[in-house]
Amino acid sequence: MSNFPITNKTEITRLPKRGVYDKDIIYSILDEALVCTVSFAIENQPFQIPTGFCRINDKLYIHGSVGSHYMREIQSKKLPVCISVTLIDGLVLARSAFHHSVNYRSVIIFSEPVSVTDPDELYQSLEVFTEKMCPGRWKDVRKPDAGEWKATMVMSFEIKEASAKVRTGPPKDDEDDYALDVWAGIQPLKIERLPVIPDPALKPGIELPSYLSS
Amino acid sequence: MSNFPITNKTEITRLPKRGVYDKDIIYSILDEALVCTVSFAIENQPFQIPTGFCRINDKLYIHGSVGSHYMREIQSKKLPVCISVTLIDGLVLARSAFHHSVNYRSVIIFSEPVSVTDPDELYQSLEVFTEKMCPGRWKDVRKPDAGEWKATMVMSFEIKEASAKVRTGPPKDDEDDYALDVWAGIQPLKIERLPVIPDPALKPGIELPSYLSS
Numbered sequence: 381m382s383n384f385p386i387t388n389k390t391e392i393t394r395l396p397k398r399g400v401y402d403k404d405i406i407y408s409i410l411d412e413a414l415v416c417t418v419s420f421a422i423e424n425q426p427f428q429i430p431t432g433f434c435r436i437n438d439k440l441y442i443h444g445s446v447g448s449h450y451m452r453e454i455q456s457k458k459l460p461v462c463i464s465v466t467l468i469d470g471l472v473l474a475r476s477a478f479h480h481s482v483n484y485r486s487v488i489i490f491s492e493p494v495s496v497t498d499p500d501e502l503y504q505s506l507e508v509f510t511e512k513m514c515p516g517r518w519k520d521v522r523k524p525d526a527g528e529w530k531a532t533m534v535m536s537f538e539i540k541e542a543s544a545k546v547r548t549g550p551p552k553d554d555e556d557d558y559a560l561d562v563w564a565g566i567q568p569l570k571i572e573r574l575p576v577i578p579d580p581a582l583k584p585g586i587e588l589p590s591y592l593s594s
Numbered sequence: 595m596s597n598f599p600i601t602n603k604t605e606i607t608r609l610p611k612r613g614v615y616d617k618d619i620i621y622s623i624l625d626e627a628l629v630c631t632v633s634f635a636i637e638n639q640p641f642q643i644p645t646g647f648c649r650i651n652d653k654l655y656i657h658g659s660v661g662s663h664y665m666r667e668i669q670s671k672k673l674p675v676c677i678s679v680t681l682i683d684g685l686v687l688a689r690s691a692f693h694h695s696v697n698y699r700s701v702i703i704f705s706e707p708v709s710v711t712d713p714d715e716l717y718q719s720l721e722v723f724t725e726k727m728c729p730g731r732w733k734d735v736r737k738p739d740a741g742e743w744k745a746t747m748v749m750s751f752e753i754k755e756a757s758a759k760v761r762t763g764p765p766k767d768d769e770d771d772y773a774l775d776v777w778a779g780i781q782p783l784k785i786e787r788l789p790v791i792p793d794p795a796l797k798p799g800i801e802l803p804s805y806l807s808s
Contacts, residue, residue, distance in 0.1 A: 421635030430680040466644040476736040574782040
C-alpha cells in the first residue's frame, strides 16, 4: 500500500474522514468506472467532457478522433485538467431528511495531457480500453488499420496528484431520531449488464462468444 | 417542444448528428441522473465536484453544508460553472475495434450560482431532491429543523445554456466488415435497485414502507 501525497488541490477539507489517498483503492475505483469526466478551463470558463478511459500503471488514457476539438485544444495548449470518476453504490435512507446521503466512491485527479505517439503504447492503450469495456473482446475483433490509427488521437495523464472520497455503511442519524418510527437503511444500486442484443445486420450463423454469454 | 439556443459553448462540433438541444430530452436526462459533476476554475486551474442534484422547472439545484469550501468559493465569487450529467445505456460492440462505442445520454450546462434564500424555494428543493432519490420518502422522514436549515446551503443554476449528446442503436461498421465472422451488437447496461438493507440499528417492529418494497 502506498499513498498519494496530500496537496492543496487534493486535500479533502469537507468530511475529511471520507478522504482516501491509498493508491490501490484509487486505482480500483478507476478500473471499475466506465467513464470519467475531463474538465479544463479557457480564460477561467470551465468545460467538461464525459469520455471513456482506461488506466495502465500510473497513467490514465483517453482516446478520440484527431477531429476532436477539445482534445486538440487541451493538447496543443498543455492545459491543466481535472479528471473525475464517480461510482454510486447506494442511497442512504436516514430517519431525518437532513442525514440522507449516498454511498459512493469518487476519484479526482489533477494532471496535464501528454500526446501518445509510441506505437506500442498506442496499441496497448486501445487493447486495455477495449478489454475494460468488454473482457475477451480484443482478440475477437478486427484490429485498427493504418488509416484508423491515423484518425485516432490518444492522450495520457500521469496520475501523481489524486484523491478519492468514499462513503460506506448505514445511515448515521441524530441520537434522538433512532426512536422514531421511520424505516432506515440502504438502497443498494448496481450497474447490471443485461442480456446482449444482436446487431440486426449480424451475419447468419455467428454464435454469441462465451465471454458475452455468462 | 422547445430548443435551447446553440451557442459557441454548447454547439456540438464533433459528431454533430448526436447533438440535442430539445428541452424535454435534456430535462428527462437530468431527471433520471442521480449525480452531476460541477466544474469551476480558479486562475485557469479546473476543479470538479461530483454531487447530487435536482431540477425544478428551469433551474438545477444542488445543496451542501455551509462548511463546504467549494460551495462558498463559487458562490462568493459568482464563478462560471460547467455542469455535466452522463447516463451510460450500453456498450456498442462493433466488428472492428475502431467502431466500438458507447450508447449514452449526456448533458452539459453552462451557468452561474445563485444563492437560494427564499424559505419556500429551499423547502421545495430539498423535497424534490429527496423524492428524486427515493420516491415516497419525503412524507415519511423527519423534516429539517431550524438548526439543520441553518447548516444547509442551497444554490440554484438557471438552465439557459445547455446541450445534450446522445448515441443510440446498433454498431455502425465499415461496409466490408459486415462480412467478418465477428459477433456484433449491444451490451445494455442499467442501474438496478437491489433489495434494501435495513439499518442494523433499526427499531424493532418497523415494517418496510410500500414505496421501497416494490
